[in-house]
Amino acid sequence: MSESGNPSADPQSDFLSIPIRRVRGDLDADLPLPQYMSDRAAGMDLFAAVDADVTIQPQEAALVPTGLAVAIPAGFEGQIRARSGLAIQYSLAVINAPGTIDSDYRGEIKVALINLGKKPFTIHRGDRIGQMIISRVYRAQWDLREDLDETGRNEGGFGHTGR
Numbered sequence: 001m002s003e004s005g006n007p008s009a010d011p012q013s014d015f016l017s018i019p020i021r022r023v024r025g026d027l028d029a030d031l032p033l034p035q036y037m038s039d040r041a042a043g044m045d046l047f048a049a050v051d052a053d054v055t056i057q058p059q060e061a062a063l064v065p066t067g068l069a070v071a072i073p074a075g076f077e078g079q080i081r082a083r084s085g086l087a088i089q090y091s092l093a094v095i096n097a098p099g100t101i102d103s104d105y106r107g108e109i110k111v112a113l114i115n116l117g118k119k120p121f122t123i124h125r126g127d128r129i130g131q132m133i134i135s136r137v138y139r140a141q142w143d144l145r146e147d148l149d150e151t152g153r154n155e156g157g158f159g160h161t162g163r
Contacts, residue, residue, distance in 0.1 A: 043131030
């Protein structure tokens with residue numbers, strides 16, 4: 001951020017350095033690290049580290065490895081989300097969207113995909129299978145009270161504003 005509180009014009013100032021390692025060492029050296037696919041992309045694409053094709057049948061789920069582990073700093077999380085192209089073209093979704101990578105997790109990142117379509121979907125080595133967004137996390141402390149402040153909405157929910 002600049003002194004005025006506006007985002008900095010220098011995109012490099014917004015980068016966070018995150019340690020990363022290949023879980024299987026050189027076995028996955030042919031796969032790229034997570035990467036932004038455009039200058040203003042929010043998410044980094046993740047690549048499938050499968051040794052053989054994985055076919056996900058309609059209405060079935062699969063845990064697809066990326067071959068990577070990360071050390072996300074405290075105060076941040078990794079969010080695993082679907083790729084929009086796979087979602088709209090093949091009805092492939094992240095089943096626990098968004099999946100969370102906590103800052104104390106050091107295991108392999110895997111993407112939990114579900115095929116909501118009508119045809120089997122096959123994942124090949126190196127396919128882009130999801131995206132990861134790094135976000136700030138604020139931990140909360142509960143303040144138990146007898147009453148909460150009133151709002152215009154109050155308890156209205158689940159479609160109370162119309163369709």
